[in-house]
Amino acid sequence: MPVIALTQEMGSLAKDVALRLGEVGKLTVLSNEIVDNIAGRMQVPHSLVRRLREGKAGLRERRAADPRDVAAFTAEEVFAQAERGNVVLRGWGATCLLRPVRHVLRVRITRPFASRVQWVMDDTGLDRAAAEDEVRRSDGAHTARMQSLFNVTWGDPLLYDVVLNTDRVSVDTCADTILHMAARPDFQETDDTRAVLAGLALSARVRAALRANSSTSEVDVHVTAREGRVTLSGIVLDPKEKVEAARVASSVAGVGNVDDQLRVMQVTRKFAHAKTN
16 A cells, blocks of 8 residues: 655646556545645635645735644644555655655655746746746745744755656656555555554644644644554643643544643743733
């Protein structure tokens, strides 16, 4: 059940590689479907999620969608799709989110800047200057998002198992290379890798549930999970938040029991607010 996480770099031909992987490897290719699910969870238009991810959202739009919600619901969706297997996940930070899962093959598809600009010109009809601005804007949005969410440098080759340049390697060769690697023993599922993925997926579901619940949406705690046992740790503002966090976590499907290691802050919310303003 291959799981392939692919980058989504404008003009790199990553979409073509993903579609070819789907055809040859009989894999489900996901990108837009994730938008639908996240927009549904946040109850916002699909177009808003797309604009946020592309760095095109204005100030009013950014205020309408809390980036913490986007991050929580994105992680929940990416892990859920990875658990189903036989999938190509294009973009959405999947190469970073799934890094702890050793059977996931993480691939960066890239191409020189000039070739990417030419692709945008051919695809959109923009002139060269506008196309260059568009590629730089897209790259800037990717870079900022990866830095803020994962504290990584987007272009760092160590984030990936393989980097392919579509100026040197055809789309078909990229797909063949990726499928060959995915079939190697290095990227086969084991009991341990499945357990790691299941734990990450359950943790993500709990974090998303905390964000989605009005009584815990502002709770910012650490969540880990292993074999159905969820551990909550960190600091909450009062005993009510502590009780609510444990209650919401225990209600998530797949949670067997909750190890509540939360501690209550020793200052009032009013004082905490004053310290941060």
